[in-house]
Amino acid sequence: MSQLGPEQFHEGVSAGPGPRGSDEDFAAALAAEGVPAGVGAMLGELFAVVLDGRNSHTTDGVQRALGRPPKDFSDYAREVAATGVWTP
Known part of the structure:
Protein backbone atom coordinates (compact mmCIF):
# COMPACT_ATOMS: atom_id res chain seq x y z
CA MET A 1 0.00 0.00 0.00
CA THR A 58 -17.57 22.75 20.19
CA THR A 59 -17.80 22.43 23.95
CA ASP A 60 -15.51 23.16 26.88
CA GLY A 61 -14.73 19.47 27.53
CA VAL A 62 -11.00 19.72 26.81
CA GLN A 63 -10.55 22.69 29.10
CA ARG A 64 -12.54 21.01 31.87
CA ALA A 65 -10.61 17.73 31.49
CA LEU A 66 -7.11 19.20 31.15
CA GLY A 67 -7.49 22.40 33.13
CA ARG A 68 -6.15 24.45 30.22
CA PRO A 69 -7.50 25.80 26.96
CA PRO A 70 -7.46 23.42 24.00
CA LYS A 71 -4.69 23.68 21.41
CA ASP A 72 -5.31 23.74 17.67
CA PHE A 73 -4.36 20.32 16.30
CA SER A 74 -2.20 21.85 13.54
CA ASP A 75 -0.16 23.70 16.18
CA TYR A 76 0.16 20.52 18.25
CA ALA A 77 1.27 18.46 15.24
CA ARG A 78 3.88 21.07 14.21
CA GLU A 79 5.28 21.24 17.75
CA VAL A 80 5.52 17.47 18.14
CA ALA A 81 6.95 16.98 14.65
CA ALA A 82 9.67 19.50 15.47
CA THR A 83 10.83 17.28 18.35
CA GLY A 84 11.66 14.48 15.92
CA VAL A 85 9.67 11.92 17.87
CA TRP A 86 7.75 10.85 14.73
CA THR A 87 10.88 10.45 12.62
CA PRO A 88 11.91 6.78 12.20
Whole structure:
Protein backbone atom coordinates (compact mmCIF):
# COMPACT_ATOMS: atom_id res chain seq x y z
CA MET A 1 0.00 0.00 0.00
CA SER A 2 1.35 3.43 -0.87
CA GLN A 3 1.93 6.13 1.70
CA LEU A 4 -1.15 8.33 1.85
CA GLY A 5 -0.99 11.79 3.32
CA PRO A 6 -3.76 14.16 4.35
CA GLU A 7 -3.27 16.20 1.20
CA GLN A 8 -4.80 13.36 -0.81
CA PHE A 9 -8.08 13.63 1.09
CA HIS A 10 -8.48 17.37 1.69
CA GLU A 11 -9.50 18.33 -1.82
CA GLY A 12 -13.27 18.78 -1.90
CA VAL A 13 -13.72 17.68 1.71
CA SER A 14 -15.46 19.80 4.30
CA ALA A 15 -15.09 19.39 8.06
CA GLY A 16 -18.75 20.32 8.41
CA PRO A 17 -21.90 20.14 6.37
CA GLY A 18 -21.40 21.05 2.76
CA PRO A 19 -19.69 19.77 -0.37
CA ARG A 20 -17.17 16.98 -0.14
CA GLY A 21 -15.93 14.25 -2.41
CA SER A 22 -18.50 11.68 -3.51
CA ASP A 23 -18.91 8.40 -1.67
CA GLU A 24 -18.10 6.63 -4.94
CA ASP A 25 -14.81 8.54 -5.29
CA PHE A 26 -13.88 7.68 -1.70
CA ALA A 27 -14.71 3.98 -2.21
CA ALA A 28 -12.74 3.91 -5.48
CA ALA A 29 -9.69 5.53 -3.83
CA LEU A 30 -9.76 2.98 -1.01
CA ALA A 31 -10.18 0.07 -3.43
CA ALA A 32 -7.26 1.36 -5.50
CA GLU A 33 -5.12 1.16 -2.35
CA GLY A 34 -6.18 -2.45 -1.75
CA VAL A 35 -8.64 -1.78 1.07
CA PRO A 36 -11.22 -4.61 1.20
CA ALA A 37 -14.74 -3.58 0.08
CA GLY A 38 -16.25 -4.30 3.53
CA VAL A 39 -13.70 -2.10 5.26
CA GLY A 40 -14.25 0.62 2.67
CA ALA A 41 -18.01 0.47 3.23
CA MET A 42 -17.52 0.71 7.00
CA LEU A 43 -15.20 3.71 6.60
CA GLY A 44 -17.69 5.35 4.24
CA GLU A 45 -20.45 4.99 6.85
CA LEU A 46 -18.15 6.26 9.60
CA PHE A 47 -17.13 9.37 7.68
CA ALA A 48 -20.72 10.04 6.57
CA VAL A 49 -21.69 10.27 10.26
CA VAL A 50 -18.60 12.22 11.29
CA LEU A 51 -19.01 14.76 8.48
CA ASP A 52 -22.81 15.15 8.60
CA GLY A 53 -22.66 18.25 10.79
CA ARG A 54 -23.60 16.75 14.16
CA ASN A 55 -20.04 17.33 15.35
CA SER A 56 -19.73 20.90 14.10
CA HIS A 57 -20.16 22.60 17.45
CA THR A 58 -17.57 22.75 20.19
CA THR A 59 -17.80 22.43 23.95
CA ASP A 60 -15.51 23.16 26.88
CA GLY A 61 -14.73 19.47 27.53
CA VAL A 62 -11.00 19.72 26.81
CA GLN A 63 -10.55 22.69 29.10
CA ARG A 64 -12.54 21.01 31.87
CA ALA A 65 -10.61 17.73 31.49
CA LEU A 66 -7.11 19.20 31.15
CA GLY A 67 -7.49 22.40 33.13
CA ARG A 68 -6.15 24.45 30.22
CA PRO A 69 -7.50 25.80 26.96
CA PRO A 70 -7.46 23.42 24.00
CA LYS A 71 -4.69 23.68 21.41
CA ASP A 72 -5.31 23.74 17.67
CA PHE A 73 -4.36 20.32 16.30
CA SER A 74 -2.20 21.85 13.54
CA ASP A 75 -0.16 23.70 16.18
CA TYR A 76 0.16 20.52 18.25
CA ALA A 77 1.27 18.46 15.24
CA ARG A 78 3.88 21.07 14.21
CA GLU A 79 5.28 21.24 17.75
CA VAL A 80 5.52 17.47 18.14
CA ALA A 81 6.95 16.98 14.65
CA ALA A 82 9.67 19.50 15.47
CA THR A 83 10.83 17.28 18.35
CA GLY A 84 11.66 14.48 15.92
CA VAL A 85 9.67 11.92 17.87
CA TRP A 86 7.75 10.85 14.73
CA THR A 87 10.88 10.45 12.62
CA PRO A 88 11.91 6.78 12.20
